Amino acid sequence: WIMLEIKLPKEIHKSPVATELFLSALYQTAQGTPLDRAWKGRVRDWFSLEMVSLEGQIKFFIRTTETYKNVIEAQLYAQYPEIEIYEVPDYTRYVNYKGKEGDWDMLGVDFCLTKPDPYPIKTYVDYGLDKEGIKEEFKIDPMTSIIEYLGSIGKGEQVWIQILLQAGQNRYKLTANSGKKKAGEMSDWKDEGKELIDKITKRNEKPKEGEAPAFKMLMMTKGDTEIISAIERSMNKLGFDCGIRALYLAKKENFDGRNGKAISGLLRPFTTNNLNGFKLHRNTLGFDYFWQDYKKIRLTEKRKEQFEAYKHRAWFYGEEKEKPFVLPTAELATIFHFP
Numbered sequence: 603w604i605m606l607e608i609k610l611p612k613e614i615h616k617s618p619v620a621t622e623l624f625l626s627a628l629y630q631t632a633q634g635t636p637l638d639r640a641w642k643g644r645v646r647d648w649f650s651l652e653m654v655s656l657e658g659q660i661k662f663f664i665r666t667t668e669t670y671k672n673v674i675e676a677q678l679y680a681q682y683p684e685i686e687i688y689e690v691p692d693y694t695r696y697v698n699y700k701g702k703e704g705d706w707d708m709l710g711v712d713f714c715l716t717k718p719d720p721y722p723i724k725t726y727v728d729y730g731l732d733k734e735g736i737k738e739e740f741k742i743d744p745m746t747s748i749i750e751y752l753g754s755i756g757k758g759e760q761v762w763i764q765i766l767l768q769a770g771q772n773r774y775k776l777t778a779n780s781g782k783k784k785a786g787e788m789s790d791w792k793d794e795g796k797e798l799i800d801k802i803t804k805r806n807e808k809p810k811e812g813e814a815p816a817f818k819m820l821m822m823t824k825g826d827t828e829i830i831s832a833i834e835r836s837m838n839k840l841g842f843d844c845g846i847r848a849l850y851l852a853k854k855e856n857f858d859g860r861n862g863k864a865i866s867g868l869l870r871p872f873t874t875n876n877l878n879g880f881k882l883h884r885n886t887l888g889f890d891y892f893w894q895d896y897k898k899i900r901l902t903e904k905r906k907e908q909f910e911a912y913k914h915r916a917w918f919y920g921e922e923k924e925k926p927f928v929l930p931t932a933e934l935a936t937i938f939h940f941p
Contacts, residue, residue: 648768655752714883720795758856839930845917
């Protein structure tokens, strides 16, 4: 594993479309033969896109295996010739969170989607960043709020954000009632998207007696039409299995618990009511009542686990495995691009 730091020029005028083209190169589906998987422990390759604030200094990183170093550099330089890429030590090694005994305190959140995967989040297309000729002062970049927050972090404080991604895989279908796996039946997120469209349009339902087949389609609202259009646009992209988490760390004398509200709302600009958005899947912000956690024993253990999961970039495998969700390239490029 290596860590690549991307140093940005003062101004970047390219839209997130450039980042979307770069992300397509990370769609690596190879996972070897059954022998490789069973005997050698071969797994599907994954990557980590990271935005970090070290006492207010904002840095962009990509964590990858050395195999992909040349690929990533070539793709990034092709889209952003002005950037500089360096191989650097992992910044997480300089923080040693030990719970109550250590010098550092922390809190963190893991995110998941509010609706099924095929529903898209609010993307750069919805913000008009795909259009040419818009003056800089009139552009609205949803990442601006994240960048401004990262830049506001003070001395002795750090904020780490990681987006883990891996080429999407098929998964077991679930029964509608019990949510249990259907034996031997697999599907991907695009199949689920088609089922959602069928459900919204009701095109597969048999018409009632005396009812025209097209009547159900005429009863669709404008909102239904927009949802279908957004799902279809999303299904045309490559889909990644993803996991997103954010940590706030600080020396105990500099720790400010109010940052819990800030990191839990980091992804709100990408959330819409009629489509998809982000909510907290797991958090170590604290318990509601003091009797739920005597002397913060449970909270300390949860924070240690979350800290280790971040350092290991764990989401898809191992003891720290979590359920991934799907984000197509356009949605990933909205959350992570060079502003």
